[in-house]
Amino acid sequence: MPAILIKKTAEEPGAASLAVTVPVEQVQQAEDRATSAYQRRARLPGFRKGKAPAAIVKKHFADDIRQEALQELIRESWKVAVEQESLKPIADPHVHNLKWDVGAPVTFEFHVEVKPDIQLGRLGGFQLKRTVRRVTDEQVAAQLHEVREQKAPWTPVAGEKPKPKDLVHVTIAAREGTQLKDAQPHQLVLGEGRAIPEVEQQIQGMLPGETVDAIVRFPDDFPEEAKRGQTREIRLTLHEVKRQHLPELDDAFAHEVGDFDSLDALKRAIREDLERDAEREADAKVRAELIEQIVAANRVVAPKPLVERALWVFAQAYGIPEDRMSQFAAEFRPVAEAQVRRDLVLDYVVEQQQLQATEAELDRRIQELAERRGMPAEQLYASLEKAKRLRDVERSITEEKVFAFLLSQSTVEHV
Amino acid sequence: MPELHHTIVAPVVTEKSSAAYGARKEYAFRVHPDATKPQIRAAIESLFKVSVTAVRTMVVRAKRRTYGRYVGRRPSWKKAIVTLKEGDTIAVFEG
Numbered sequence: 233m234p235a236i237l238i239k240k241t242a243e244e245p246g247a248a249s250l251a252v253t254v255p256v257e258q259v260q261q262a263e264d265r266a267t268s269a270y271q272r273r274a275r276l277p278g279f280r281k282g283k284a285p286a287a288i289v290k291k292h293f294a295d296d297i298r299q300e301a302l303q304e305l306i307r308e309s310w311k312v313a314v315e316q317e318s319l320k321p322i323a324d325p326h327v328h329n330l331k332w333d334v335g336a337p338v339t340f341e342f343h344v345e346v347k348p349d350i351q352l353g354r355l356g357g358f359q360l361k362r363t364v365r366r367v368t369d370e371q372v373a374a375q376l377h378e379v380r381e382q383k384a385p386w387t388p389v390a391g392e393k394p395k396p397k398d399l400v401h402v403t404i405a406a407r408e409g410t411q412l413k414d415a416q417p418h419q420l421v422l423g424e425g426r427a428i429p430e431v432e433q434q435i436q437g438m439l440p441g442e443t444v445d446a447i448v449r450f451p452d453d454f455p456e457e458a459k460r461g462q463t464r465e466i467r468l469t470l471h472e473v474k475r476q477h478l479p480e481l482d483d484a485f486a487h488e489v490g491d492f493d494s495l496d497a498l499k500r501a502i503r504e505d506l507e508r509d510a511e512r513e514a515d516a517k518v519r520a521e522l523i524e525q526i527v528a529a530n531r532v533v534a535p536k537p538l539v540e541r542a543l544w545v546f547a548q549a550y551g552i553p554e555d556r557m558s559q560f561a562a563e564f565r566p567v568a569e570a571q572v573r574r575d576l577v578l579d580y581v582v583e584q585q586q587l588q589a590t591e592a593e594l595d596r597r598i599q600e601l602a603e604r605r606g607m608p609a610e611q612l613y614a615s616l617e618k619a620k621r622l623r624d625v626e627r628s629i630t631e632e633k634v635f636a637f638l639l640s641q642s643t644v645e646h647v
Numbered sequence: 648m649p650e651l652h653h654t655i656v657a658p659v660v661t662e663k664s665s666a667a668y669g670a671r672k673e674y675a676f677r678v679h680p681d682a683t684k685p686q687i688r689a690a691i692e693s694l695f696k697v698s699v700t701a702v703r704t705m706v707v708r709a710k711r712r713t714y715g716r717y718v719g720r721r722p723s724w725k726k727a728i729v730t731l732k733e734g735d736t737i738a739v740f741e742g
Contacts, residue, residue: 278659278660278661278662278664279661279662279665280662283662284662284665285665285669288660288665
């Protein structure tokens with residue numbers, strides 16, 4: 233039986249075009265298979281189910297059978313194509329220029345995005361600097377202050393005009409002549425720019441329980457363009473003012489925050505946390521720098537089809553509408569290109585050094601994660617699998633291994 | 648003589664008729680109730696440009712059909728089974 237003919241017509245890094253010719257015999261066979269599939273389940277008047285002769289079934293379901301035969305042919309030739317050209321496709325192929333005349337070979341073209349063949353000659357011997365940001369006392373103090381603010385209770389203030397940073401409870405109603413419309417209750421912290429400045433000014437001049445009528449003007453930099461510079465008559469009622477009282481910094485506070493024995497223990501924990509952050513940041517920086525150097529040393533080029541694809545994925549993730557796509561693409565192209573280059577390098581190393589995360593490593597990682605979260609490993613595994621996050625975990629293990637390998641090939645100077 | 652397409656109403660494509668075609672190359676047609684064998688022969692020959700060697704006819708008796716409470720019947724019809732000269736075909740059962 234003559235085989236399906238496949239010829240590569242065009243290739244650029246990251247994409248390939250293949251011309252496919254399926255000989256008549258193969259087409260005939262595919263059609264016959266499709267016909268008999270239909271014949272088995274066809275229900276035609278005058279025949280019991282599955283008893284209608286092939287010729288009649290063929291006449292009846294001509295279009296469907298053709299469709300099915302074609303799909304089978306495309307599937308089959310795709311398999312042959314992947315094998316023959318040893319393609320590494322990253323997506324399903326597109327079919328173009330399909331020609332199918334009765335009694336003639338079927339011809340069409342595959343367009344497919346493929347993983348480009350890259351050769352990285354130099355993977356090591358780079359000079360890298362790892363700088364861990366020093367955690368200062370001020371940073372610890374700032375972090376502590378934030379925790380204090382989070383924990384600070386709001387207590388009502390009576391008989392006093394609100395000041396910035398106070399939480400006020402107000403009702404604002406638009407007024408048209410004597411008519412009041414849609415009174416809306418609002419809670420806001422003054423000075424955070426949640427209300428337009430003139431409203432905040434008004435509020436600061438009021439006592440709790442007071443109601444005033446005022447005319448306010450939207451500022452010229454108001455986000456909603458249509459409202460800029462417009463004025464509104466409003467009726468404003470101030471119901472309540474609350475002020476935050478920062479809790480004393482003492483052992484009791486530390487205990488309340490999260491089971492720390494003393495304030496010093498809390499401070500230590502915060503410092504450790506910040507230091508871990510700094511370490512992570514330093515690691516990330518070193519990795520990014522390493523990738524950059526590898527890319528530069530080996531002149532890795534991001535193939536256009538892959539970049540397009542990455543852009544599309546980004547756009548999907550951010551929910552970018554169709555009409556803003558070109559602007560988005562222009563802005564994110566460098567990011568997408570960097571991402572593609574990074575993935576290419578990583579994939580190359582994974583393959584070359586056989587660093588794919590193993591089943592056992594994945595299990596161990598999940599065990600660790602589960603212990604940290606205090607839940608059974610099986611449960612975590614199941615929930616990860618359900619959320620389709622297992623691949624992410626696997627990928628992160630693989631990446632760690634890759635970077636461990638790559639970093640061992642270069643010199644890292646700890647600063 | 649009735650019009651040709653009046654004489655021959657439609658081919659009968661059923662499991663039974665296709666089995667007869669498969670075994671003996673007989674074609675079955677629904678024909679006008681008043682059509683005679685010579686008329687059927689002439690109609691088939693001029694419609695499909697073939698030579699007919701035999702025509703057998705029968706009247707397929709009506710079946711009773713109930714429509715809710717009412718009992719009715721479907722019309723009786725005449726079926727003709729036609730054998731052709733060796734080598735001649737009519738495109739009914741072929742693709």
